[in-house]
Amino acid sequence: AQSVTQLDSHVSVSEGTPVLLRCNYSSSYSPSLFWYVQHPNKGLQLLLKYTSAATLVKGINGFEAEFKKSETSFHLTKPSAHMSDAAEYFCVVSENYGGSQGNLIFGKGTKLSVKP
Amino acid sequence: ETGVTQTPRHLVMGMTNKKSLKCEQHLGHNAMYWYKQSAKKPLELMFVYSLEERVENNSVPSRFSPECPNSSHLFLHLHTLQPEDSALYLCASSQDRSWGFPGYTFGSGTRLTVV
Numbered sequence: 001a002q003s004v005t006q007l008d009s010h011v012s013v014s015e016g017t018p019v020l021l022r023c024n025y026s027s028s029y030s031p032s033l034f035w036y037v038q039h040p041n042k043g044l045q046l047l048l049k050y051t052s053a054a055t056l057v058k059g060i061n062g063f064e065a066e067f068k069k070s071e072t073s074f075h076l077t078k079p080s081a082h083m084s085d086a087a088e089y090f091c092v093v094s095e096n097y098g099g100s101q102g103n104l105i106f107g108k109g110t111k112l113s114v115k116p
Numbered sequence: 117e118t119g120v121t122q123t124p125r126h127l128v129m130g131m132t133n134k135k136s137l138k139c140e141q142h143l144g145h146n147a148m149y150w151y152k153q154s155a156k157k158p159l160e161l162m163f164v165y166s167l168e169e170r171v172e173n174n175s176v177p178s179r180f181s182p183e184c185p186n187s188s189h190l191f192l193h194l195h196t197l198q199p200e201d202s203a204l205y206l207c208a209s210s211q212d213r214s215w216g217f218p219g220y221t222f223g224s225g226t227r228l229t230v231v
Binding site for chain 1: 120122149156157158159161164172206208219220221222223224225227
């Protein structure tokens with residue numbers, strides 16, 4: 001069975017400083033990993049995904065994440081935070097087995113605050 | 117808009133009411149999902165429809181009844197709900213579930229309050 005743990009429920013950074021949102025996963029099969037962002041009163045938007053190609057994945061809005069199998073991690077980073085990045089971020093895992101994709105399993109979310 | 121439209125955006129209902137949530141996608145996807153998002157809890161998968169057939173029901177109480185009349189529409193019928201059912205209900209769709217899966221496209225959700 002797969003699961004995902006977001007290590008911080010809340011992260012606060014200053015505008016222009018780096019962002020690091022941590023995520024660890026467990027999976028019995030080859031995982032696909034995703035980061036979604038949710039702005040207040042909005043649905044979830046896909047930031048980036050890893051599906052067994054390059055381990056460093058670039059997403060929208062300057063975000064990227066690195067898949068590290070040895071550490072079972074998929075941390076999300078951005079070199080310089082912008083005020084518009086303030087939102088809740090979800091790390092998501094699903095398992096690939098027999099060429100088919102399992103359901104998405106969501107972490108509890110990390111709320112990112114950006115101070116001016 | 118993401119291509120997945122949910123209506124209404126907000127709904128307040130009494131515990132004896134019957135109401136329905138609607139989800140519509142025009143992305144040509146063939147799988148649709150209902151998720152429940154409660155405060156301080158992970159998103160909970162409720163129902164999965166693939167090719168208009170329900171393929172998963174995650175032990176959801178019978179007061180929630182899904183309906184998928186075609187691949188573009190998904191409903192969640194509600195009756196005799198409890199206050200703890202108050203949450204954001206999110207609909208999502210995807211294009212099958214094969215390798216290279218691109219992820220889900222989510223709607224903006226319906227904020228449900230049960231009084």
